[in-house]
Amino acid sequence: MEQTLSIIKPDAVKKNVIGKIIDRFESNGLKIVAMKKLALDKATAGNFYAIHKDRPFFNDLVEFMISGPVVVMVLEGKNAVKKNRELMGDTDPKKATKGTIRADFAESIDANAVHGSDSLENAKNEIAFFFSQTEIK
Numbered sequence: 640m641e642q643t644l645s646i647i648k649p650d651a652v653k654k655n656v657i658g659k660i661i662d663r664f665e666s667n668g669l670k671i672v673a674m675k676k677l678a679l680d681k682a683t684a685g686n687f688y689a690i691h692k693d694r695p696f697f698n699d700l701v702e703f704m705i706s707g708p709v710v711v712m713v714l715e716g717k718n719a720v721k722k723n724r725e726l727m728g729d730t731d732p733k734k735a736t737k738g739t740i741r742a743d744f745a746e747s748i749d750a751n752a753v754h755g756s757d758s759l760e761n762a763k764n765e766i767a768f769f770f771s772q773t774e775i776k
Protein backbone atom coordinates (compact mmCIF):
# COMPACT_ATOMS: atom_id res chain seq x y z
CA MET A 640 0.00 0.00 0.00
CA GLU A 641 1.20 3.49 -0.86
CA GLN A 642 0.00 6.98 -0.01
CA THR A 643 0.22 10.04 -2.25
CA LEU A 644 -0.82 13.69 -2.00
CA SER A 645 -3.50 15.10 -4.29
CA ILE A 646 -4.60 18.72 -4.59
CA ILE A 647 -7.77 19.79 -6.40
CA LYS A 648 -6.69 23.22 -7.64
CA PRO A 649 -8.68 26.51 -7.62
CA ASP A 650 -9.91 26.14 -11.23
CA ALA A 651 -11.57 22.78 -10.54
CA VAL A 652 -13.01 23.95 -7.19
CA LYS A 653 -14.52 27.00 -9.00
CA LYS A 654 -16.02 24.71 -11.66
CA ASN A 655 -17.78 22.70 -8.90
CA VAL A 656 -16.23 19.40 -9.98
CA ILE A 657 -14.69 18.34 -6.62
CA GLY A 658 -17.07 15.38 -6.44
CA LYS A 659 -16.47 14.31 -10.04
CA ILE A 660 -12.69 14.32 -9.48
CA ILE A 661 -12.97 12.42 -6.19
CA ASP A 662 -15.13 9.85 -7.99
CA ARG A 663 -12.24 9.18 -10.41
CA PHE A 664 -10.01 8.29 -7.45
CA GLU A 665 -12.57 6.17 -5.59
CA SER A 666 -13.73 4.34 -8.73
CA ASN A 667 -10.14 3.38 -9.48
CA GLY A 668 -9.18 1.80 -6.18
CA LEU A 669 -7.79 4.84 -4.35
CA LYS A 670 -9.14 5.58 -0.88
CA ILE A 671 -9.26 9.07 0.66
CA VAL A 672 -7.58 8.70 4.04
CA ALA A 673 -7.31 12.47 4.77
CA MET A 674 -8.95 15.54 3.25
CA LYS A 675 -9.33 19.29 3.87
CA LYS A 676 -10.49 22.35 1.93
CA LEU A 677 -8.40 25.43 2.54
CA ALA A 678 -7.26 28.75 1.11
CA LEU A 679 -3.48 28.75 0.71
CA ASP A 680 -1.56 31.92 1.48
CA LYS A 681 1.39 33.08 -0.62
CA ALA A 682 4.07 31.80 1.77
CA THR A 683 2.49 28.34 2.08
CA ALA A 684 1.99 27.96 -1.68
CA GLY A 685 5.57 29.16 -2.29
CA ASN A 686 6.97 26.70 0.26
CA PHE A 687 4.95 23.82 -1.14
CA TYR A 688 6.28 24.48 -4.66
CA ALA A 689 9.79 25.54 -3.49
CA ILE A 690 11.30 22.91 -5.83
CA HIS A 691 10.10 25.12 -8.75
CA LYS A 692 11.29 28.45 -7.30
CA ASP A 693 13.80 29.09 -10.10
CA ARG A 694 11.43 28.12 -12.92
CA PRO A 695 9.95 30.94 -15.04
CA PHE A 696 6.39 29.85 -14.18
CA PHE A 697 6.91 29.96 -10.37
CA ASN A 698 5.25 33.34 -9.66
CA ASP A 699 2.25 32.58 -11.87
CA LEU A 700 1.93 29.16 -10.23
CA VAL A 701 1.87 30.65 -6.72
CA GLU A 702 -0.60 33.41 -7.73
CA PHE A 703 -2.85 30.78 -9.29
CA MET A 704 -2.74 28.50 -6.25
CA ILE A 705 -3.86 31.36 -3.96
CA SER A 706 -6.60 32.54 -6.35
CA GLY A 707 -9.25 30.43 -4.59
CA PRO A 708 -9.73 27.49 -2.24
CA VAL A 709 -8.14 24.11 -2.87
CA VAL A 710 -8.92 20.60 -1.63
CA VAL A 711 -5.92 18.68 -0.29
CA MET A 712 -6.15 14.90 0.10
CA VAL A 713 -4.10 11.87 0.96
CA LEU A 714 -4.93 8.98 -1.40
CA GLU A 715 -4.07 5.42 -0.42
CA GLY A 716 -3.91 2.30 -2.55
CA LYS A 717 -1.71 -0.13 -4.46
CA ASN A 718 0.88 1.89 -6.45
CA ALA A 719 -0.99 5.06 -5.41
CA VAL A 720 1.66 7.49 -6.73
CA LYS A 721 1.68 6.02 -10.25
CA LYS A 722 -2.08 5.33 -10.30
CA ASN A 723 -2.87 8.94 -9.34
CA ARG A 724 -0.56 10.26 -12.07
CA GLU A 725 -2.21 8.00 -14.65
CA LEU A 726 -5.66 9.22 -13.59
CA MET A 727 -4.50 12.89 -13.77
CA GLY A 728 -2.95 12.66 -17.25
CA ASP A 729 -0.23 14.89 -18.72
CA THR A 730 0.62 18.15 -16.88
CA ASP A 731 -0.50 19.98 -20.02
CA PRO A 732 -4.21 19.23 -20.53
CA LYS A 733 -3.78 19.67 -24.30
CA LYS A 734 -1.44 16.65 -24.28
CA ALA A 735 -3.46 14.61 -21.76
CA THR A 736 -5.15 11.40 -22.88
CA LYS A 737 -8.95 11.57 -23.22
CA GLY A 738 -10.66 10.30 -20.10
CA THR A 739 -7.98 11.59 -17.73
CA ILE A 740 -8.84 14.25 -15.14
CA ARG A 741 -6.81 16.98 -16.82
CA ALA A 742 -8.15 16.21 -20.31
CA ASP A 743 -11.72 16.30 -19.01
CA PHE A 744 -11.64 19.16 -16.47
CA ALA A 745 -8.59 21.40 -17.15
CA GLU A 746 -8.00 24.32 -19.51
CA SER A 747 -4.26 25.05 -19.49
CA ILE A 748 -0.90 23.99 -18.06
CA ASP A 749 -1.37 26.64 -15.34
CA ALA A 750 -5.00 25.89 -14.53
CA ASN A 751 -4.63 22.11 -14.75
CA ALA A 752 -7.21 20.99 -12.15
CA VAL A 753 -5.04 18.75 -10.00
CA HIS A 754 -1.61 18.24 -8.49
CA GLY A 755 -0.22 14.83 -7.58
CA SER A 756 3.08 13.79 -6.01
CA ASP A 757 5.59 12.60 -8.64
CA SER A 758 7.50 10.05 -6.51
CA LEU A 759 7.05 8.09 -3.30
CA GLU A 760 9.71 10.19 -1.58
CA ASN A 761 8.02 13.46 -2.60
CA ALA A 762 4.65 12.01 -1.58
CA LYS A 763 5.94 11.48 1.97
CA ASN A 764 7.22 15.06 2.15
CA GLU A 765 4.09 16.57 0.59
CA ILE A 766 1.78 14.59 2.90
CA ALA A 767 3.76 15.75 5.96
CA PHE A 768 3.59 19.34 4.63
CA PHE A 769 -0.22 19.38 4.96
CA PHE A 770 -1.20 16.66 7.44
CA SER A 771 -0.15 15.36 10.84
CA GLN A 772 -0.24 11.58 11.33
CA THR A 773 -3.33 11.86 13.57
CA GLU A 774 -5.31 13.41 10.65
CA ILE A 775 -4.71 10.38 8.39
CA LYS A 776 -7.15 7.52 8.95
Ligand code: CMP
Nearest residue numbers: 691696700730748749750751753754755
Ligand atom coordinates in the same frame (compact mmCIF):
# COMPACT_ATOMS: atom_id res chain seq x y z
P1 CMP B 1 1.81 20.57 -10.74
O1 CMP B 1 1.75 19.10 -10.90
O2 CMP B 1 0.97 21.17 -9.67
O3 CMP B 1 3.34 21.01 -10.49
C1 CMP B 1 3.81 22.29 -10.81
C2 CMP B 1 2.86 23.08 -11.65
O4 CMP B 1 3.41 24.15 -12.38
C3 CMP B 1 2.26 22.17 -12.71
O5 CMP B 1 1.39 21.24 -12.12
C4 CMP B 1 1.63 23.19 -13.65
O6 CMP B 1 0.32 23.56 -13.26
C5 CMP B 1 2.53 24.42 -13.48
N1 CMP B 1 3.32 24.73 -14.69
C6 CMP B 1 3.21 25.85 -15.43
N2 CMP B 1 4.08 25.81 -16.46
C7 CMP B 1 4.74 24.63 -16.39
C8 CMP B 1 5.75 24.00 -17.17
N3 CMP B 1 6.27 24.59 -18.26
N4 CMP B 1 6.18 22.78 -16.79
C9 CMP B 1 5.69 22.17 -15.68
N5 CMP B 1 4.74 22.72 -14.90
C10 CMP B 1 4.25 23.93 -15.24
